[in-house]
Amino acid sequence: MSNEYTLDAIDREILFQLQQDGRLTNVELARRVGLTPPPCLRRVKRLEEAGVISGYRATVNHELLGGGLEVIVSIEVSVSDLKTLEELEKTIAAYDEVVEFRRLFATPDYHLRVLVADYAAYEAFQTGKIIGIPGVARVISQPTMKKIKVLD
Template sequence: MDKTDRAILAHLMENGRLTNIELADLVGLSPSPCLRRVRQLESSGVITGYHAAADPTAIGRGFHVLLAVEMAVQDKDTIESFESAITKLDEVVHCLRLFGQPDYLLWVAVPDLATYERFYMDELTGLPGVARTNSQFVMKKVKSTPGMPIPAP
């Protein structure tokens, strides 16, 4: 990726609804070469998709919990079963397997504390291999960067 590709990517990450003409103007290209570069970034997997950001509260997901999960058993079958079960839970919006403790960090988004308690008791406690969990409720979002900042070359 050269400087122009990085600029295209940065502008699209800031506003994915830019027209090709607007984007071309912002990066100093004519529309055809700009579109070719965008298509190349898409086909090479640098651009993985386009989506709209929604207010979590407006869509019933305003209560956020970071849930640390420690596994009792870490054999392949248990890990695969746990991860498969997690992918089916809509309330879990991110799940990261970590090195060290905890084994997993989950980002759970639900409407409120009562819903989280039901979700925790009905779904999370029955997940395969779980030994311990630690729920931390989000007080305030201080920073949330859509996408990923583009480092200079």
């Protein structure tokens, strides 16, 4: 059984419009996609129930909240036992500065997006929170120069 959900052109347009503005009223969304409100709402509900639309959220301007420096962090680990990796993941995921955290299939083992106020705050984060976690072998930090395309 396939986990795929088949989208038609209207479903794709609904998703596009909601990704642009998740606060659209159903009436406005229906107008933009060329439907009347009742069938538009049914389609949105069907997309939500199928898990295609997994939620709605606010996009936060982190710079206004003191998170003006974004750093892409790659972490390589030196262990392969599951308990150590689970503890490493639990520890890093709990940090407020970490806004994205992924385990990869290749080297590096992990990819993080970290938001902090400035370089001094990042140094404190890396040396105080990442370095020294059991299993961390190497940390590579790449400060972001410019965001070109952001989906979320």
